[in-house]
Amino acid sequence: MTFDDDDRLAFRDSVERYIRDHADPESVMEWDERKEFPETVVQGMAEQGWFALTLPETYGGIGDYLDMTSMLEVIASASITLARFWNINVNMVGGAIAALGADHLKSEMLPKLAEGKVRFAFALSENNSGSDASALKTRAEVGDEEFTVNGTKMWITGAQQADYILTAVRTDPKATRHDGISLILIPREAEGVTVTPIPLLGGHAVRTCEVNFIDVKVPRNLMVGDLHTGWKQLMPILAKERVALAAMCMGAGQAATNLAIEYCTQRQQFGRRLTAFQAVSHRIVEMQNRTDAARLLTYHAAEKLNAGQQCSREASQAKLFASDSYMQTALDGLQVMGANGYSMEYAMQRHFREAKVFQIFGGTSEIQKNIIGKELGL
Ligand SMILES: Cc1cc2nc3c(=O)[nH]c(=O)nc-3n(C[C@H](O)[C@H](O)[C@H](O)COP(=O)(O)OP(=O)(O)OC[C@H]3O[C@@H](n4cnc5c(N)ncnc54)[C@H](O)[C@@H]3O)c2cc1C
Known part of the structure; x- marks a missing residue:
């Protein structure tokens, strides 16, 4: 772009x-x-x-x-x-x-x-509801003045830094699974909230956490949107997230490609630089090609988002392609750098660890394909 x-x-x-x-x-x-x-x-x-x-x-x-x-x-x-x-x-x-x-x-x-004076996290996933997110069980009883929240959210990024956690809760257990969900801002410091970081493969600078709620009282005026309609209200937010995740994949994918170019043009084997071997240079060309294609899909989705148009399909296409592309680029980048790619001294190992998660969070690659398939009427 x-x-x-x-x-x-x-x-x-x-x-x-x-x-x-x-x-x-x-x-x-x-x-x-x-x-x-x-x-x-x-x-x-x-x-x-x-x-x-x-x-x-x-x-x-x-x-x-x-x-x-x-x-x-x-x-x-x-x-x-x-x-x-x-x-x-x-x-x-x-x-x-x-x-x-x-x-x-x-x-x-x-x-x-x-002004950076309030911090948020976003809590949708639970132990037994990941891809099947609307199966969530965290319960909020609705009182006149406040909600009472019980349940556990999993994989909540930045929960340690958050002042409020925007949490998807079940407010009407009798309604169909999509109809009884609401979104509420739960103060992290409220009594009954416990945040525990989860050890992971990458992304260590902002920890991903388990968040437990036991009889947490939340004022009704911290509800975001309407009661029981949270699921529908979430959909455009998740589409915007997918465009953002795709943007990160192409930025990071470009950085991994640049690192591979820099390294392989300097490193000599058999008396020649590595890029003199077509097996190496072709791999790098494919890295650049994938990243450029990801860029086009991502800016296409962003343009639709900017114009206020429906972009669920384009957002999922961008996220699917850009995350797969970044993962493959990190794999190829690591291979062309040999042992140094595997070493903690270079950033390629971090790309290798961090790329993987983009195929999982924000809806896995398989779920993106399901969304795109549905949009295509399959
Ligand atoms: C580092 C990290 C940060 C995260 N941050 C957050 C956060 O801040 N807030 C939050 O709410 N969540 C967060 N998540 C959770 C993330 O959104 C979920 O992990 C993701 O939605 C997948 O759910 P799952 O892990 O339970 O996998 P599962 O749903 O158990 O899926 C396992 C496998 O089965 C496949 N699968 C499942 N259903 C289908 C289907 N219908 N068709 C085809 N394949 C299927 C999946 O694609 C996957 O390959 C984070 C996760 C990670 C790892």
């Missing part, structure tokens, strides 16, 4: 500058190794105005998904952690509050989000 709009180019340049200065490869490697959340850098992102980007103008944003895609592409080329954290906070939860929240919630939460 090339931008012919000066404002977009200037914004992208500013993102590139900030990321170059604050998320250098050594720091990113250290955050991962020490399982350290990059608090100062995230706060700096808010100060750059990025935590308002996709919010409505009233809250300091421009509601623009092409700029979002471009920004996430750049951020993820250096740090997937920073990009994922932004996506959950601003695109998903901020987006849900902006689109569905009552006026008091918008005016209380969104200015604080824009």
Whole structure:
């Protein structure tokens, strides 16, 4: 994608500058190794105005998904952690509050989000409801003044940093599985909330957690959207998430490709640089080709999103292709770098570990195919 709009180019340049200065490869490697959340850098992102980007103008944003895609592409080329954290906070939860929240919630939460003074996580998945997300069992009894929440959410990214966890709960157990779900903001510090990080293969700088709720009291005014209609309200939010995840895959895929090019043009074997062997150079060409194709699909979905058009199919196509592409690129990148690809000294091992999860979260590759198939009338 090339931008012919000066404002977009200037914004992208500013993102590139900030990321170059604050998320250098050594720091990113250290955050991962020490399982350290990059608090100062995230706060700096808010100060750059990025935590308002996709919010409505009233809250300091421009509601623009092409700029979002471009920004996430750049951020993820250096740090997937920073990009994922932004996506959950601003695109998903901020987006849900902006689109569905009552006026008091918008005016209380969104200015604080824009300034980086409130943090969110998003909790849909449970132990027994992953792909089959609407089978969720976390229960919220509906009282006159408050909800009482019991249950356990799994794989909740950034729950340790969150002030509020936007949680999908079952509010009407008698309704059909899609009809009795609501979305509520649960304060992480509320009595009865326990957050436990889960050891994982990658993405260590922002931990993914189990979140347990025992008799947690949540005021009714923290509901986002309407009672019992949460499932339908979630669908556009998940489509926006898929575009964001695709953007991260192509940004990170480009970084992996660049690393392979840099390494293989320098490394000599049999008296020649590695790229002189066609088996190596063809592999790198395919890496670049896949990344460019992912870029086209992702910006196509982002354009539809930006125009306010239905883009469920395009978002899933982009996420499916970009995540498969990033995984294959990381595999190929590791192979062409030999032992150094496998070594912790180079970033390729991190791409290898982090690419895999993009085929799982935000709806697995198989689920994306199911969505696309349905859109095709299959
Ligand atoms: C690092 C990480 C971060 C995450 N962050 C969050 C978060 O912040 N919030 C949140 O709510 N969730 C989060 N998740 C959860 C994620 O969304 C789920 O893991 C994902 O939806 C898949 O569910 P599952 O793991 O239970 O797999 P399952 O649903 O058990 O699927 C297992 C396998 O079966 C396949 N399968 C299942 N059903 C079908 C079908 N109908 N057709 C074809 N194949 C099928 C799947 O594709 C997969 O290959 C995160 C997960 C990870 C690993």
